[in-house]
Amino acid sequence: MTQADDHTINELKEKLIIANGILDMEDLIRPQGHISVRIPGTDTFLITRAIAPGMATIDDIVVVNALDAKVISGKYTSTYGEVLAHAAIYQKRKDIESVAHTHSFYVRVLSITDTPLLPVSFEIMKVSYEPEKIGFYKEIWHLSNVYPQACFDVAELLGENRVVLLKAHGAMIATKSIEETTAVAMNLEEAAKLQVTAASLKPLVPFTEKEKAQLVSFLKPLEERGGTASVYGRAWEYYKFELSKKQSASDR
Ligand SMILES: [Zn+2]
Numbered sequence: 696m697t698q699a700d701d702h703t704i705n706e707l708k709e710k711l712i713i714a715n716g717i718l719d720m721e722d723l724i725r726p727q728g729h730i731s732v733r734i735p736g737t738d739t740f741l742i743t744r745a746i747a748p749g750m751a752t753i754d755d756i757v758v759v760n761a762l763d764a765k766v767i768s769g770k771y772t773s774t775y776g777e778v779l780a781h782a783a784i785y786q787k788r789k790d791i792e793s794v795a796h797t798h799s800f801y802v803r804v805l806s807i808t809d810t811p812l813l814p815v816s817f818e819i820m821k822v823s824y825e826p827e828k829i830g831f832y833k834e835i836w837h838l839s840n841v842y843p844q845a846c847f848d849v850a851e852l853l854g855e856n857r858v859v860l861l862k863a864h865g866a867m868i869a870t871k872s873i874e875e876t877t878a879v880a881m882n883l884e885e886a887a888k889l890q891v892t893a894a895s896l897k898p899l900v901p902f903t904e905k906e907k908a909q910l911v912s913f914l915k916p917l918e919e920r921g922g923t924a925s926v927y928g929r930a931w932e933y934y935k936f937e938l939s940k941k942q943s944a945s946d947r
Pocket residue numbers: 728777796798864865
């Protein structure tokens with residue numbers, strides 16, 4: 696892989712600010728939480744300084760070395776304390792291009808129970824074709840008896856999946872693009888909301904193995920289309936549009 700040029704990095708910076716805005720607008724990371732994006736072909740990534748994501752601008756972006764989680768350039772010299780979890784995932788998974796840490800409400804509801812995510816909705820199948828295999832970190836990761844090792848354990852728990860749940864806290868999300876990470880964060884929250892709400896009414900009815908297989912063969916080609924025709928591309932374009940409407944309304 697070749698090193699990214701300035702044009703690519705500037706494009707990624709713009710996308711990073713849009714992703715921060717979308718996740719803030721959708722109530723997934725305000726005022727805490729964060730998203731990052733790898734500089735392609737390197738062990739470095741872009742993230743904002745420790746600021747509420749919805750307030751971040753291009754000037755708040757710093758470059759972090761994934762090998763030691765230290766800021767190496769930008770106008771600021773530090774970033775979020777949980778940056779190590781991003782770094783640990785980029786270190787372990789060279790195919791991951793974007794990582795987010797969210798504290799969204801319904802994901803947190805699930806994370807204070809020992810209930811795993813179940814194959815009960817379209818939304819969860821968009822997050823994982825095998826939701827029962829989504830990792831669940833069952834220690835309180837901020838506590839000094841497990842942190843910072845918790846970041847490496849979570850990277851391990853990620854396996855080939857896109858998500859790890861964190862006990863009484865939220866989730867780490869890691870995918871192949873910033874658009875995908877943003878959309879998976881939203882699908883994950885929607886899936887958790889559906890599961891929690893449905894479970895409060897009646898026992899859940901998970902998809903059968905046959906239904907799961909059918910859904911995978913339906914969803915897989917949609918994911919592989921790329922661009923705005925893909926599941927994630929379309930979500931990205933839509934929420935980017937919604938964000939620009941919100942921003943132009945607040946400029947008036
Ligand atoms: Zn957190």
